[in-house]
Amino acid sequence: MILANAGYFEPWWIQIIKSLLIFGVALGILPLIIVYERKLLGRFQGRYGPNRVGPFGLLQPLAEIIKFATKEDSRPVTSIGPLYLAAPVISILTAVAAFALVPFGDVTNIFGTRVGLYGVDPSIGPLYVFAFGAIAFYGLMLGGWASGSKYSFLGAMRAAAQLISYEVSQGLALIGVIITAGSLSLTAIVHGQGGMWYFIPQFVGFLVFTIASFAETNRSPFDLVEADAELVAGYFTEYGGTRMVAFLFAEYLNMMVVSGIAVTLFLGGWLLPFGIHPPTWVDPIIVLAKMMVFISFFIWIRATLPRLRYDQLMSFGWKILLPLATANTLVTAIIVVAVHK
Amino acid sequence: MSWSPGEDQITVQRAPEPGAAGGTYRAFGETLRGLKTTFARVVEGVHTIQYPEQKVPVYPRFRGRHKLHRFEDTGLEKCVGCSLCAAACPSDCIRVVAAENTHEHRVSAGERYAAVYEINISRCIFCGYCEVACPFDAITMGHDFEMSDYNRSDLIFTKEMLLAEPIEATPLRNEGE
Numbered sequence: 001m002i003l004a005n006a007g008y009f010e011p012w013w014i015q016i017i018k019s020l021l022i023f024g025v026a027l028g029i030l031p032l033i034i035v036y037e038r039k040l041l042g043r044f045q046g047r048y049g050p051n052r053v054g055p056f057g058l059l060q061p062l063a064e065i066i067k068f069a070t071k072e073d074s075r076p077v078t079s080i081g082p083l084y085l086a087a088p089v090i091s092i093l094t095a096v097a098a099f100a101l102v103p104f105g106d107v108t109n110i111f112g113t114r115v116g117l118y119g120v121d122p123s124i125g126p127l128y129v130f131a132f133g134a135i136a137f138y139g140l141m142l143g144g145w146a147s148g149s150k151y152s153f154l155g156a157m158r159a160a161a162q163l164i165s166y167e168v169s170q171g172l173a174l175i176g177v178i179i180t181a182g183s184l185s186l187t188a189i190v191h192g193q194g195g196m197w198y199f200i201p202q203f204v205g206f207l208v209f210t211i212a213s214f215a216e217t218n219r220s221p222f223d224l225v226e227a228d229a230e231l232v233a234g235y236f237t238e239y240g241g242t243r244m245v246a247f248l249f250a251e252y253l254n255m256m257v258v259s260g261i262a263v264t265l266f267l268g269g270w271l272l273p274f275g276i277h278p279p280t281w282v283d284p285i286i287v288l289a290k291m292m293v294f295i296s297f298f299i300w301i302r303a304t305l306p307r308l309r310y311d312q313l314m315s316f317g318w319k320i321l322l323p324l325a326t327a328n329t330l331v332t333a334i335i336v337v338a339v340h341k
Numbered sequence: 342m343s344w345s346p347g348e349d350q351i352t353v354q355r356a357p358e359p360g361a362a363g364g365t366y367r368a369f370g371e372t373l374r375g376l377k378t379t380f381a382r383v384v385e386g387v388h389t390i391q392y393p394e395q396k397v398p399v400y401p402r403f404r405g406r407h408k409l410h411r412f413e414d415t416g417l418e419k420c421v422g423c424s425l426c427a428a429a430c431p432s433d434c435i436r437v438v439a440a441e442n443t444h445e446h447r448v449s450a451g452e453r454y455a456a457v458y459e460i461n462i463s464r465c466i467f468c469g470y471c472e473v474a475c476p477f478d479a480i481t482m483g484h485d486f487e488m489s490d491y492n493r494s495d496l497i498f499t500k501e502m503l504l505a506e507p508i509e510a511t512p513l514r515n516e517g518e
Contacts, residue, residue: 044379046388304375320365 014115019100022119026099029288030252031061036292037299044303071241078148079238087146088239088246091139095253098132101125102260103186105270105283117270117284118187125186126174129261130167133216136254137163140218140225143247144235155234158310159225162215165317166222170212172325176205176332177265190269197273199266204328206266208321210297213258215313218251219298221305222313229307259294263287267294398514404467404482405511407460409503412450418504419479420458421451429474434464451477458500462488484511 010018035050035058042049050057075084100119107116122128137159144156178184180201181192192198199206215222226234236247263269267290270283278286308316390397399405410419422439438457448454469482485507490496 043383043387046382046385048387048389048391300376300379304379305372316365320362 010113010115014113018115019119022100022104023096026096026253026256027249029256030249031065032058033252033256033295034061034248037295037302040296040299041303044300065245068241068245073241076148076238080146080148083142083146085243087139087143088236088243088250089139090142091136091250092246092253094132094136094139095250095257098129098136098257099253099260101128101186102257102287103190103264103269104287105280106187106190108280116187121185121187123185125184125189126171126178126261126265127184129257130171133254134163134167136250139247139250140235143239147235147238149238151231151233151237152235155225155227155231155237158227158231159218159235161310162218162222162225162313162317165314166212166215166321169208169317169321169325170216172322172329173205173208173212174265175329176202179329179332179336186264186269190264190271193268193271197266197268197271202266202328202332204324205332206262208325208328209262209266211321213262214298214301215317217254217258217298219255220302221308224307224310224313227307255295255298256291259291259298260287262294263290396512398512399484399486400514403484403486404469406462406483406485406488406507407465407471407498407503408481408483409458409500410479410481411504415450417447418449418454419477420455420475421449421477421479422453422455422458423476425474425476426471426480429470431468431470432464432466434461435459435471436461455500458503460498460503461496462498463493463496483507484513486511 038060039049039051039057050060053059053063075081101122103116103118103121105117107114109115120128140159141156144152144154144159147153177189177198180198181189183189183192189198214220218225226236228234231237236244239247264287270286272278272286411417412419422437424437424439427433427435427437436457436459437455439453440456442448442452442454467482472481480503488496
């Protein structure tokens with residue numbers, strides 16, 4: 001039984017090179033994003049941010065990784081061993097797996113071989129993202145549960161409540177785009193945006209998706225999963241050293257994934273507006289630049305908004321986002337049917 | 342008998358309770374206002390003073406590390422070892438041991454001089470009473486404030502250290518600047 005057409009057409013060695021390249025680029029950009037966030041956050045608060053380690057403070061994450069890696073590998077006596085060890089692995093694994101989906105460009109000819117500038121392009125694109133997004137929460141919940149600490153447990157419980165209160169609206173927000181494009185393949189969705197990027201006709205969907213993305217990535221103002229003022233660090237309170245770094249990396253990688261999906265679905269992927277058609281090798285740079293814009297918006301929001309209360313997020317998710325996303329889907333469906341009749 | 346609130350009527354005026362839609366609309370507007378506020382900080386620029394490289398200039402009357410003075414013409418020390426500064430010191434951080442000047446060995450302008458003059462900077466509270474108590478203006482409060490060290494014993498400043506010019510001049514600003 002074939003559930004989805006993965007659309008493999010490349011030889012196996014290209015797929016290995018591709019996955020290594022995407023993994024390398026993602027994990028190479030990650031420290032830069034961390035230092036970029038801290039510097040930009042500093043600017044929003046009238047200060048410089050880290051600027052002492054290396055030129056312009058660019059080596060700050062490197063210094064911190066060394067610090068974390070040399071820390072003692074400890075775990076609380078109340079923790080459940082195997083689950084405690086598995087949780088960060090699940091977190092980072094799902095984040096990397098979801099990143100494989102972000103298309104950085106179309107199928108191109110590189111030295112006579114056809115190569116798609118993406119990890120995979122399955123015929124179920126957004127569903128794949130949602131599947132891994134949902135599995136990623138097992139990392140959070142298992143981490144919180146297996147730590148054997150009340151703060152971790154509270155964080156995990158909040159993560160579970162948060163998951164169900166926004167994931168529905170996030171999925172519904174994407175359905176509008178899928179109806180408009182008529183395809184679930186992310187490359188096909190990007191091709192469908194040749195005339196107009198989908199964030200104009202699907203503005204409500206874009207808004208709902210963006211807000212839900214903040215919850216998905218546990219970013220302010222929905223960072224109540226790791227609310228540092230109340231829960232110390234939420235689900236990873238009891239983690240230290242490289243395991244905590246794994247959680248943090250997964251969080252930032254999720255941020256990149258969400259930005260990549262938003263860029264692909266709403267902001268035209270590798271396309272440029274006003275009929276500009278740059279050479280193919282620019283496409284990944286365009287996608288990365290758009291992702292950086294989206295990430296900057298994430299940081300801007302973080303610098304601005306205070307954390308929402310637990311019940312506020314729930315009521316916001318169920319009472320505002322869900323009706324909005326549902327109405328958006330309905331209206332889009334009606335319009336598409338009326339136009340294509 | 343039940344408690345009666347009395348004759349006074351208290352009317353509480355509340356703002357209209359926003360419904361879900363109205364509340365969201367208002368929160369959205371306030372969010373945009375907040376985004377504008379934070380973005381204005383980016384445009385405004387950075388207010389950080391990069392301390393070790395860049396220092397805030399001190400005012401002329403800033404009370405920093407003490408200085409002992411000499412007469413400019415003769416080069417003799419102004420301090421005569423009277424111990425008034427030690428007596429005035431509230432935290433008891435000054436130690437003066439006086440000795441007699443002789444013709445062969447003349448250190449100060451008066452009859453006696455300070456053979457030992459030590460200030461324990463780790464105890465000093467920089468109140469400036471020593472400066473007030475000194476009858477010859479021999480000790481004044483300087484402008485240096487970077488005196489941290491690794492050992493407590495290194496924080497006992499001897500007479501030679503107090504007489505010497507500071508290695509790095511602290512930037513000074515004018516009164517009223």
